[in-house]
Amino acid sequence: MKRLQMFGLLNRDMEALEKELYRSVQGDDALLEETSLHLLKAGGKRLRPVFVLMGGKFGRYDLDKLKRVAIPLELIHSASLVHDDVIDDADTRRGEPTVKAKWGDKIAMYTGDYIYAKALGITAELPNPRIHQILSKAMVEMSVGEMEQIRDFFNSEQSVRHYLRRIRRKTALLIAISCQLGALAAEAPTEAARLLYSYGYNVGMAFQIRDDLLDLSGTEKQIGKPPGSDMRQGNITLPVIYTLQDSRLRSQLLEELELIRSGRATVGRAIDLILSGEGISRSEELASRYINKALHVLDQLPSNRTKGNLREIAYFVTGRAY
Amino acid sequence: MKRLQMFGLLNRDMEALEKELYRSVQGDDALLEETSLHLLKAGGKRLRPVFVLMGGKFGRYDLDKLKRVAIPLELIHSASLVHDDVIDDADTRRGEPTVKAKWGDKIAMYTGDYIYAKALGITAELPNPRIHQILSKAMVEMSVGEMEQIRDFFNSEQSVRHYLRRIRRKTALLIAISCQLGALAAEAPTEAARLLYSYGYNVGMAFQIRDDLLDLSGTEKQIGKPPGSDMRQGNITLPVIYTLQDSRLRSQLLEELELIRSGRATVGRAIDLILSGEGISRSEELASRYINKALHVLDQLPSNRTKGNLREIAYFVTGRAY
Secondary structure: OOOOOOOHHHHHHHHHHHHHHHHOOOOOOHHHHHHHHHHHHOOOOOHHHHHHHHHHOOOOOOHHHHHHHHHHHHHHHHHHHHHHHHHOOOOEEOOEEOHHHHHOHHHHHHHHHHHHHHHHHHHOOOOOHHHHHHHHHHHHHHHHHHHHHHHOOOOOOOOHHHHHHHHHHHHHHHHHHHHHHHHHHOOOOHHHHHHHHHHHHHHHHHHHHHHHHHHHHOOHHHHOOOOOHHHHOOOOOHHHHHHHOOOOOHHHHHHHHHHHHOOOOOOHHHHHHHHHOOHHHHHHHHHHHHHHHHHHHHHOOOOOHHHHHHHHHHHHHHOOOO | OOOOOOOHHHHHHHHHHHHHHHHOOOOOOHHHHHHHHHHHHOOOOOHHHHHHHHHHOOOOOOHHHHHHHHHHHHHHHHHHHHHHHHHOOOOEEOOEEOHHHHHOHHHHHHHHHHHHHHHHHHHOOOOOHHHHHHHHHHHHHHHHHHHHHHHOOOOOOOOHHHHHHHHHHHHHHHHHHHHHHHHHHOOOOHHHHHHHHHHHHHHHHHHHHHHHHHHHHOOHHHHOOOOOHHHHOOOOOHHHHHHHOOOOOHHHHHHHHHHHHOOOOOOHHHHHHHHHOOHHHHHHHHHHHHHHHHHHHHHOOOOOHHHHHHHHHHHHHHOOOO
16 A cells, blocks of 8 residues: 555655654544554555645745645544544454444544644644635535535435535545645645646546445455445445446346345345446546546646656556456 | 623624624535534533633734634534534533434534534634644644543542643633633733633633533533433543542442443432532632632733623632532
8 A cells, every 4th residue: 555655756755754644643642642543554545645745846845844734634634534434334444443443433533533633733833824724625625525425325316426526525625735735835836736736636536436446346455444335334436326327237236225225235246236237437437537637737737757756646546456 | 501791892792703603604515504503503601702802802802803713712612512422422412402412423523523624714814823823732632631531431540630631621721722812813912812821721620610510510401411411421520539539428439430330320329429528519619719810810911891801700600500
């Protein structure tokens, strides 16, 4: 899962950042330190910090300033995962027991609150109010997206548009602002920040679609949790929606979903149904369209080494093994 | 519960603030709006906004600036209540069903996250980074305090000092910074802001001790929830600690606490034991000491009409019916 630390340019900075990430949740309370570090040390791609640093390359790159954006973004992402695992009743993440599984819902809830608060404490050092505004707006959108997700559990009537709006809030927005805030913290030109936002948004959308695909077609070893976890908890993702649009598969899949909802079936047969149709390939296609948009946006950015790296990341998202 | 809106000076501003408080959680998502407004409209004393406005009277009073501090503080307090009610399994608050009771733990968790995020969105408009730093630090302390509370559930060995440290984090700090941030937002002299912080800290300590007393000696009608709720959930408060120090009552109370913990007894007999000893009067005495400190601090502030109001609030906290 450390595949994103592949750019020689950033390796040293990313290592420094990793250490600081751990330090950022230490020293307040022994239990909060333990629960917070449990998740952080389980790994993760650090996609958001990587994007911040890369965004910073389009302005005056200053690690000290950039880390005050990169660390909070990774912390906000982590806090949302801790809370999501409570909602989803998830037992494993990144191949490790979740905070919720190890310490229970209540401690997981306060661990999330604590990590959010620490994130804000770091951004508070930044004098640029625009950065605070962007960050807090993204946090509002994330909680709206998460609420939509709860409300849409087992809602088999939801449209593709509905799904896309939800993943925009849940994932794409935070990746978009990672790119943008990196640029802003480095005082890059406004136009570069705008393009980086758009790049991040499109990569983020593709990334979440791939993640949702992987949940259905990956192995437990690949994804760090049992396949079909989304469906088990009622999270209707893009391949499911596409399969429900297929008149040959719709009624069978609806039946399976009802059995899963009522606890009378595991997800095995539903996954087989989805794999038998075009839901996977159509989802892949849509993810590729987002990647193409991201690449198109990149063309408009000034040429530098980072631009090549951003292109590689886009390809990397396209090529995630599943 | 609207007794703190007693100061003619602030009534109009507090009404404007109340409306803006409701507006602050509207327009993002129908369900989040409903769950957030459910708590806000159930009332509350708006102690933190009142203190912000009063703090502002020691500088250049500007409602427009002050509300950007007052509303976030009330929102942060409200969000913490929503999360606390999940932890405490509380069914009623302010005489109404809790968000947790009405919508369940998961929706309550995201409602809290949402309200926190909205709070930050409003402070983000303020250019003074010091205010952000103070606010985020208080949020960290609050989550540490809440974690301590979970860890200390049914811990009958905790000391008075331990209890005081916890309520400092859980309550007093947020009230202290309400006074301080009001002063800072109004660009009051540093010394006034420092004194106001100290006043708020002492009033906050007294307030929480009184609140904990009320939980044991109030009626359900007075406190908006069944008496003994704290003890039922394992929250060992000051009168309990003092009673455990009384050799005539200690072993009986320990026995009752164990029965309550294991669900074999209600809190009735434990309350009777506490009321029979000196736990209540000793707690009242300590609360009074904090109030006296608060009044002493006030003496050092420049004389104005607000100073009289702050004195009245201190007396009001002292005189809470129980």
